[in-house]
Amino acid sequence: MKLIFHIWRQRDGRSPGRMVRYEQDGLNPDMSMLEALDVLNEELILKGEDPVVFEHDCREGICGSCGFMINGVAHGPLSKTTVCQLTLRHFDNGAELYLEPWRAKAFPILRDLMVDRSALDRIIASGGYISTPAGSAPDGNAIPVSKEAAERAMDAAACIGCGACVAACPNASASLFTGAKIAHLGLLPQGQPERARRALRMVARMNEEGFGQCTNIGECEAVCPKGIRVEVISRMNRDFLKASWTARRAGAD
Amino acid sequence: MSATAAQEGIPKPRLLRFWETTLGKKAVMAATGAILALFVLAHLIGNLQIFLGPDQFNGYARALRHLPELVWPVRVLLLISVLLHIWSSIELAVVKSEARPAGYRRWKPAGSAYASRTMYWSGPIVAAFVAYHLMQFTFGVGGTPYNRLDPYGNVISGFRVPAVSLFYIFAMALLCLHLRHGLWSLFQTLGFYHPRHTPRIHRAAWLIALFIFFGFISIPVAVMLGVIPPVL
Ligand code: HEM
Ligand code: SF4
Ligand code: FES
Numbered sequence: 001m002k003l004i005f006h007i008w009r010q011r012d013g014r015s016p017g018r019m020v021r022y023e024q025d026g027l028n029p030d031m032s033m034l035e036a037l038d039v040l041n042e043e044l045i046l047k048g049e050d051p052v053v054f055e056h057d058c059r060e061g062i063c064g065s066c067g068f069m070i071n072g073v074a075h076g077p078l079s080k081t082t083v084c085q086l087t088l089r090h091f092d093n094g095a096e097l098y099l100e101p102w103r104a105k106a107f108p109i110l111r112d113l114m115v116d117r118s119a120l121d122r123i124i125a126s127g128g129y130i131s132t133p134a135g136s137a138p139d140g141n142a143i144p145v146s147k148e149a150a151e152r153a154m155d156a157a158a159c160i161g162c163g164a165c166v167a168a169c170p171n172a173s174a175s176l177f178t179g180a181k182i183a184h185l186g187l188l189p190q191g192q193p194e195r196a197r198r199a200l201r202m203v204a205r206m207n208e209e210g211f212g213q214c215t216n217i218g219e220c221e222a223v224c225p226k227g228i229r230v231e232v233i234s235r236m237n238r239d240f241l242k243a244s245w246t247a248r249r250a251g252a253d
Numbered sequence: 254m255s256a257t258a259a260q261e262g263i264p265k266p267r268l269l270r271f272w273e274t275t276l277g278k279k280a281v282m283a284a285t286g287a288i289l290a291l292f293v294l295a296h297l298i299g300n301l302q303i304f305l306g307p308d309q310f311n312g313y314a315r316a317l318r319h320l321p322e323l324v325w326p327v328r329v330l331l332l333i334s335v336l337l338h339i340w341s342s343i344e345l346a347v348v349k350s351e352a353r354p355a356g357y358r359r360w361k362p363a364g365s366a367y368a369s370r371t372m373y374w375s376g377p378i379v380a381a382f383v384a385y386h387l388m389q390f391t392f393g394v395g396g397t398p399y400n401r402l403d404p405y406g407n408v409i410s411g412f413r414v415p416a417v418s419l420f421y422i423f424a425m426a427l428l429c430l431h432l433r434h435g436l437w438s439l440f441q442t443l444g445f446y447h448p449r450h451t452p453r454i455h456r457a458a459w460l461i462a463l464f465i466f467f468g469f470i471s472i473p474v475a476v477m478l479g480v481i482p483p484v485l
Contacts, residue, residue, distance in 0.1 A: 072361035212352030213275035222364025238444025
């Protein structure tokens, strides 16, 4: 099949970028979007041009490395699907596809479709963990967790950190990502001791990284490949608001 | 100032710290929005008495005027709420514009409501409307005939002007949009989400917003159709 790509090309964070048109024929409809770009890149390399840079690793939808906008939707038109899992058969033969990188101040463009998402790592480092003695393994079932709490914590823990929620959000907010971690740990007994401090620190970090403020629009939920629900944002808000009134000092350090 | 406070180890006042985070401002917006929405509902119920005739309506207005101990605290509360709501919305609009300096060539909504994406439009237009509305019916400088002792007559002569009525209806449509999102959003902002109740809150927000829309516009529509007659 044939696809017409318009791809954002940008050498580095300092250079200006532009959309470049590529026509790609002879594609197999069972290929993934990334494989189509592989084919394109091989041809570009043979022609002596720079290949299109994009991030990827597992190519099975679990690592969170891949992701870009396809026709204005993060990870493309298929819901709960990363671009590495998105096959070409979901597009019409001859379709025009506009591929753009995630756009947010907190995600500086490194090259073409690749952005620097380490701001998300810094949000996790600011509080997305539990402190626990790492000696011998604890007894199984020593800490009872209800089935419901386990399920919901697991749902929130499914976040792969791809950043699509930020990319899709009109506010460029990282609330779905941050809320997922806060909900995941906040639902489990192990997450309780640091719960208030975690919410204060992670929310503060999110602000410092330059993400916008959520206004409950819900684009994040619609594009999230892991089906994380905005419920986690509400949990984050609740933990944060509660901690703001009870904690003695901002950031509690 | 924050640097010295941190150096000296003086914790900032809780309220200030709270206000400094964008989430804190958003919560202020939700709380003040709820206050404004409650007022709008009460105001509507008061206004609908116009269908019961001039005596009832003017009597209601006179009764309010004779209750300064109720009216003034409410006015002060509303003024503070409006100012805080607008102030936080401006700050959040700045945060929003900074958070994505370069936009997309293409962007398509994948699953959000129109009302939720247009809050920064519907809000300010409603505010402009409120300013005109107060000029017209409270201060009597809106350019339509005004008699302080005859609110009923003011409403009739005001809405006899098609442009006034049309602007009113347009503003109410935007208020309806603003509340259709705002009334559920405030629960989410303040940390209330429930798999069963949240869809109900969504529906209730729509219903209340539509009730407010049709309730308010019924008055200019009735005046223009001559259903509410002027007192001769
Ligand atoms: C005066 C000008 C106004 C402006 C600039 C404004 C702006 C905004 C903005 C930007 C939001 C946040 C959007 C979001 O959360 O998605 C909002 C929320 C809200 N507004 Fe307004 N608004 C105004 C007037 C009003 C009025 C008159 C009412 C009530 C009748 C109202 C009720 C609400 C409610 C209930 C919310 C939801 C709060 C939340 O979830 O945080 N607003 N407004
Ligand atoms: S919440 Fe969803 S969209 Fe956001 S980073 Fe996690 S997996 Fe990606
Ligand atoms: S490459 Fe791992 S999720 Fe797409």
